[in-house]
Amino acid sequence: MKSLRVTLGVLLTLCLVLGAGAALAADTIKITAQQPITGRFAFAGKHIHQGLADSIAWANEQGGVDGVKFEYIYEDSGYDLKRAVASFKKMMAKYNPAMDYGESTGQGKALAPEINSRYHVLYGSTSFSQELADRAQNPYMFVSGPTYAQQFGILIKYIAANPKTKGKKPTVAFFYSDTAFGRDPIPYAREMAKKLGVEVVAEEVTAVGAVDITSQLLDLKRHNPDYCIFQGYVVPPIPSIIRGAKDFGLKTTFMGTFWTMSKMLLDKLGADGEGYMGVMPYAYWYHTDVPMIKVIQDFNKRHHPDVKYRPNSYMQGWFTGMVFVKLAKMCKAKGLAITGSNLKDMIPQVKDWDTQGFAGMVSFKHSNATAVGKVYVGKGGKFMPASDWIYLD
Amino acid sequence: MRMGDFKQTYAADEAVFRSGTVRFWLVVLFLAIAAFPFMVGPYLLYMANLTGVAIIAAVGLNILTGAAGQISLGHAAFVGIGAYTSAILTTKLGLPFLLCLPLSGLSAAFFGVIVGAPSMRMKGLYLCIATLAAQVIFDFIFVHWTSVTGGIRGINVPSAELFGYKLDTEFKLYFVTIPIMIAAVTAARNLFRTRVGRAFIAIRDRDISAELMGINLFQYKLYAFAASSFYAGVAGCLQVYLLRIVTPEHFPLHESIRYLAMIIVGGLGSVLGSIFGAIFMTMVPEALQSGLALFQGLDDKLMSYLFPLQTVVFGLLIVVFLVFEPHGLAEMWRRVKNYFRLWPFEH
Numbered sequence: 064m065k066s067l068r069v070t071l072g073v074l075l076t077l078c079l080v081l082g083a084g085a086a087l088a089a090d091t092i093k094i095t096a097q098q099p100i101t102g103r104f105a106f107a108g109k110h111i112h113q114g115l116a117d118s119i120a121w122a123n124e125q126g127g128v129d130g131v132k133f134e135y136i137y138e139d140s141g142y143d144l145k146r147a148v149a150s151f152k153k154m155m156a157k158y159n160p161a162m163d164y165g166e167s168t169g170q171g172k173a174l175a176p177e178i179n180s181r182y183h184v185l186y187g188s189t190s191f192s193q194e195l196a197d198r199a200q201n202p203y204m205f206v207s208g209p210t211y212a213q214q215f216g217i218l219i220k221y222i223a224a225n226p227k228t229k230g231k232k233p234t235v236a237f238f239y240s241d242t243a244f245g246r247d248p249i250p251y252a253r254e255m256a257k258k259l260g261v262e263v264v265a266e267e268v269t270a271v272g273a274v275d276i277t278s279q280l281l282d283l284k285r286h287n288p289d290y291c292i293f294q295g296y297v298v299p300p301i302p303s304i305i306r307g308a309k310d311f312g313l314k315t316t317f318m319g320t321f322w323t324m325s326k327m328l329l330d331k332l333g334a335d336g337e338g339y340m341g342v343m344p345y346a347y348w349y350h351t352d353v354p355m356i357k358v359i360q361d362f363n364k365r366h367h368p369d370v371k372y373r374p375n376s377y378m379q380g381w382f383t384g385m386v387f388v389k390l391a392k393m394c395k396a397k398g399l400a401i402t403g404s405n406l407k408d409m410i411p412q413v414k415d416w417d418t419q420g421f422a423g424m425v426s427f428k429h430s431n432a433t434a435v436g437k438v439y440v441g442k443g444g445k446f447m448p449a450s451d452w453i454y455l456d
Numbered sequence: 457m458r459m460g461d462f463k464q465t466y467a468a469d470e471a472v473f474r475s476g477t478v479r480f481w482l483v484v485l486f487l488a489i490a491a492f493p494f495m496v497g498p499y500l501l502y503m504a505n506l507t508g509v510a511i512i513a514a515v516g517l518n519i520l521t522g523a524a525g526q527i528s529l530g531h532a533a534f535v536g537i538g539a540y541t542s543a544i545l546t547t548k549l550g551l552p553f554l555l556c557l558p559l560s561g562l563s564a565a566f567f568g569v570i571v572g573a574p575s576m577r578m579k580g581l582y583l584c585i586a587t588l589a590a591q592v593i594f595d596f597i598f599v600h601w602t603s604v605t606g607g608i609r610g611i612n613v614p615s616a617e618l619f620g621y622k623l624d625t626e627f628k629l630y631f632v633t634i635p636i637m638i639a640a641v642t643a644a645r646n647l648f649r650t651r652v653g654r655a656f657i658a659i660r661d662r663d664i665s666a667e668l669m670g671i672n673l674f675q676y677k678l679y680a681f682a683a684s685s686f687y688a689g690v691a692g693c694l695q696v697y698l699l700r701i702v703t704p705e706h707f708p709l710h711e712s713i714r715y716l717a718m719i720i721v722g723g724l725g726s727v728l729g730s731i732f733g734a735i736f737m738t739m740v741p742e743a744l745q746s747g748l749a750l751f752q753g754l755d756d757k758l759m760s761y762l763f764p765l766q767t768v769v770f771g772l773l774i775v776v777f778l779v780f781e782p783h784g785l786a787e788m789w790r791r792v793k794n795y796f797r798l799w800p801f802e803h
Contacts, residue, residue, distance in 0.1 A: 100763045109760060138745060139763045144706065145506060148699065149742065152626070153499035172612065173701045180624070194609075241599075243608035243703075 091134040092127070092391055092401050093160035094119060097150045097170065099189065102142035106297070107322075107376035108166065111189055112137060114377035115164060118384025121362050128395045133388070140166045148173055155182050161403050162387050168192040168243065171204055178203045185390065185406040187383045191321060192247055196432035203407045206432035207383040208344030208422065209455070211244075211294065212251035214320040217342045217436045217453045218292055219252065223259040227289040227314075236265040236288040236315075238279070238304065245295020248320075252292075264288050269300065276300050280307045283315070292318045298328050305335045316340055325375055329441055339441040340449060344433065345378040345422050347446050355421035382422055389416060423452035472645055489638075493630045501626035502698075503742060508633040509694045510734035514718040515644045515727060516687025521716070522725035523648060524680035525660030526575060530587040531715045533594035534685040536707035538564045538692025543611040543702045544604060553616035553623070553697065557636075560693035561686040567594075568685025575677040579663070591709055598704035610703030613696050623697065633694050640687060645727045647683070656680050657725070721774055723784025732785035741770055 096115060099108030119135045127133055136158060140147035147170045151163065165171055165188035172194065178186055179201070186204045188195065191214070196206040209217060219235070226233040237252060239245035249266070256263050265286040267279040283291065283304075291308075293301055305317050319328070319341035329336045346353040351360065359381060363370045390409045391401050399405040416425045423435040434455040439446035463469040473479050493501055517531045538560035545551040545559060571590040575583050598605050605611070615624040616632070623629050647653040655676045658666035667673050696702050714737060722733020744766045751762060781788045 100760075101767060105764075109763075138749060139766070141741075141767075144699070146741065146745075149499065149502055149506065150745070152502045156497040156499050169701070169703060169705060172610075172703075173699050176612075176615075176700055246608065 091132050092162075093134050093136060093158045094162045094164065094387055095151075095154040095158055095160040096135065096137040096164035097140040097147045097154075097166045098137050098164070099142040099147075099166040100139040102140075104142040104166070104189070106327075107189070107374075107379075108142065110374050110376040111380040111383075114373070114380025114382075115384045116380075117359075117362060117366070117377075118381040119387070120366070121358065122384065122388040124362075128388070128391050128401070131401075133391075136160070137164075140170075142166060144169045144173060155184065161185060161391075161401050161406060162187070164188060164383060165190075168195065171195045171201070175201050175204070182403070183407075184403040185387070187386065189379070191432075192243075193251070193432075196430040198411065198429075198431050201431070202410075203403060204431060205386065205410055205427065206430075207379055207386060208321065208432065209342075209434050209436050210248070210430070210432045211320055212248035213432060213434045213455050214342045214344075214436055215248045215252035215292065215294070216255045216434075216455050218290075218318055218320075218438065219255045219259055219261050220453055220455070221342075221438045221450055222290050223261050227316075232260055232262050233290065234262045234264045234286070234288045236267065236283060236286060236291040237263065238267045238269075238283075238291055238293050240271050240273075240295030241268050242271055242295050248294060271295075273300055276304055276307070280304065280311065283308060284311045284313060287313060288315055290318055291315050292320070293323050294320055297322050297325075298331055301328060302331050302335065305332060305339070309335065318342070321375065321379075324439065324446065326372065327374070329444060329446065332441070336441040336444065340438060341446075342436040342453075343375060343439055343446065344436045345375065345382055346420060346437075347375065347378075347439070348373045349445055350448075353420035355419040358419070378421075382418075385418065385421070389413065423454070426456070428456040470649065472649075489634060493627050498626050501630050503739065505626055505629050505633045505694075505698050507735055507738045508630075508637040509691050509698065510715075510718065510738050511637050511731050512640045512694070513688050513691035513715055514722065514730040514734040515641055516684045516691065517715045518719045518722075518725065518727065518730040519644060519647065519656070519687065520680045520684035522719055522723075522729070523653065523660060524656035524677065525663075526572075526677060526680060527580070527584040527716075528587040528684070529584055529709070529712050529716070530571060530590035530594070531684070531688055532707040532709070532711035533591045534564045534568055534688035535692040535695065535711070535715075536594060536598060536702075536704070537567050537685075538689030539696045539702045539706070540598065540605055540611075540692075541689065542693040543613050543696050546613055547611055553618055557690060557693050561689040564689025564692065565682040565686040568681040568688075569678050571685075572678050572681025575681070576674045588709075591712055595704060595707065595709075598707065605704070608704060610701055610705075612701050615700065616697040626698075629698060633698070636690065636694065640690065641727060641731065644687075644730075648727070652676065652679055660725070717774065721777055721784055723786030726784070726786040728789065729784045729786030732789065736785060740773060741766065744769060 098112040099105060100112055116135050119133045123132045136154065138150045140150050147166045151174060162185045165186060168190035171186065171188050171190055178184060184203060187207055191206055191208060191211050193210045193212045195201055195204045196210050222233050222235055235256060237249060239249060253263055265282055265288060267282060269276060269279060301323060308315055317339055321343060324341040324343045332339060346356050350356050363373065390406045393409040393412065394401045394405045410427050410431055414426045418425055422433060425433045425435065435452055437448055437452050438450040440449040461475050473482060492504065513535055517528065520526050520528050541560040541563040542556040545556045571587060574586040578586055599608055615622055618632065623632060655671045658669060658671055659673060659676055663673055718733035718737045719730055721736055723729025748762055748766060751759065
């Protein structure tokens with residue numbers, strides 16, 4: 064009898080403890096994510112996932128939002144729209160999160176109507192697409208940095224301020240792939256160039272994974288632009304273009320946007336990487352004078368001691384985490400519940416947010432994108448700042 | 457154990473559902489299908505819809521490849537044609553869903569006939585490459601005919617409406633997708649019992665003999681292409697209303713191969729096989745994913761190895777199934793059924 068009572072007692076205590084545990088667990092701010100950890104986009108997806116996970120873990124170390132912790136729940140979506148949408152719906156039903164992170168531009172576009180009408184969840188993603196930063200159409204979505212168009216804007220602003228020959232209109236060529244990713248910013252870039260007095264002398268378009276770029280190179284040689292901006296590539300065919308241009312004796316400065324500003328590309332370029340430029344919304348791993356980079360390095364030292372480098376895609380994840388946390392804190396400060404619709408209302412109110420040198424002073428002014436970036440230049444296998452933070456709005 | 461099940465007429469022998477037992481379980485199945493949406497959440501309903509669409513497309517491909525023996529590597533392109541047709545008709549002409557559905561099927565069937573035309577002179581692997589060309593060409597058109605297809609950005613589609621009733625949730629769509637799927641499956645099952653269906657099978661088994669028996673090979677091959685593409689088109693239309701967006705990225709070559717895998721894993725030439733194959737190819741990756749979710753929170757490094765492993769396990773499963781049962785899941789199902797038919801008196 065006694066042993067039965069003891070057993071019952073133990074069971075009851077266990078139930079209470081576990082129940083309390085469950086109750087505690089319920090009191091978190093849930094962030095769900097469909098991450099492209101496998102599939103075509105895995106090269107970046109796995110780092111983005113790690114960056115977001117670490118950023119949130121770091122925020123929790125700092126005490127979360129007034130002691131309420133964040134909970135990061137993710138699934139691999141394999142860069143497959145159907146799977147990503149399935150995973151999104153599953154996680155919405157299971158966790159009812161206030162924030163979600165999506166794997167692709169396509170996922171954002173597919174879910175936009177339902178997020179507006181049904182799910183009401185704050186939505187960040189791997190995408191830098193202009194469409195997703197349109198506040199009027201997609202108030203719940205934000206872009207973790209400047210959109211591709213804004214990145215082009217930043218580069219053109221830099222070019223306008225740094226003409227190669229004084230008193231002469233700088234010339235630029237756009238070199239892009241025939242994909243949504245490649246074409247996204249081009250119309251805006253043309254407009255911006257016209258406005259800032261930069262002449263677009265050539266536009267070279269290649270198929271995805273193009274190997275033979277001779278005709279584009281010859282055309283580039285004919286126009287001999289001061290600058291040439293790549294869009295819609297990750298690595299190839301950029302090394303062969305830069306090498307080819309050098310062989311032709313062109314003095315063109317080549318530039319890239321976020322995905323072509325990686326260590327992966329710079330390593331491939333080798334000696335040709337000297338002087339390669341481009342825009343990045345964040346600081347790099349080795350810019351140890353940036354306070355937030357110090358935080359990131361310190362966090363990695365403690366949690367991932369064998370890590371020697373974190374690429375720019377990791378920084379994208381980290382920054383998205385910072386935005387999630389910032390918006391949640393703003394909600395809390397205003398005494399609002401942390402829900403998707405309240406979080407969305409906070410986006411336009413982010414003004415001159417000090418990211419500790421990581422992404423400049425961030426404001427979501429006219430769109431749900433930051434419209435700020437820095438121009439970097441390749442020096443000795445590293446990207447070093449070539450400008451201060453350039454603001455578009 | 458089933459007893460007293462004797463057939464006394466040819467008609468009874470040819471019936472699709474041959475015994476009371478079968479009919480009983482069929483009623484149970486229909487009741488389960490009808491009750492399903494009331495018991496599960498949006499995620500499983502979404503998966504059910506996705507599976508329904510995959511079944512329609514797979515059954516279509518099975519008509520062409522499984523029954524008529526014409527291997528097609530362009531099935532995803534026909535799904536794409538259906539999808540684009542309905543997206544364009546809805547957004548540009550404002551046609552209602554009920555009209556878009558058959559029109560998507562018909563437009564896919566029309567292009568199917570054109571693509572099937574080389575089958576007059578080619579067969580086997582050669583025809584397979586011709587259909588591959590169709591896949592590439594349509595893919596190119598989806599991407600580059602920007603004024604109509606919206607190019608790479610694709611077309612956003614409003615939710616379907618049926619008699620003034622908005623089909624904007626998975627729950628509502630379920631009651632459209634699943635009945636259409638059942639109708640499509642029933643039609644396909646009956647097709648194989650008609651002259652046309654028998655002709656398909658004759659062509660697959662030996663085209664010269666079929667021709668000697670008076671079957672016009674070209675005509676019937678085109679029928680097979682038309683029927684198969686019609687199914688694909690209908691599946692494409694339903695997929696558009698499910699995903700609410702269509703872009704060229706949804707219909708790549710590997711999607712065509714996925715449909716082929718469905719019918720091979722399920723069982724070539726069998727309608728039931730297409731159903732099993734579609735369920736297998738849609739649900740198994742999800743099941744693996746859910747299995748993996750149990751490990752979440754464990755070591756990051758371990759997870760980085762486990763994620764790619766999903767794909768490997770999925771591939772292995774397909775290989776293992778085919779090694780142990782080359783005739784697919786449908787054959788496995790038949791054997792299990794036969795075992796229980798005499799159970800517990802096996803001999």
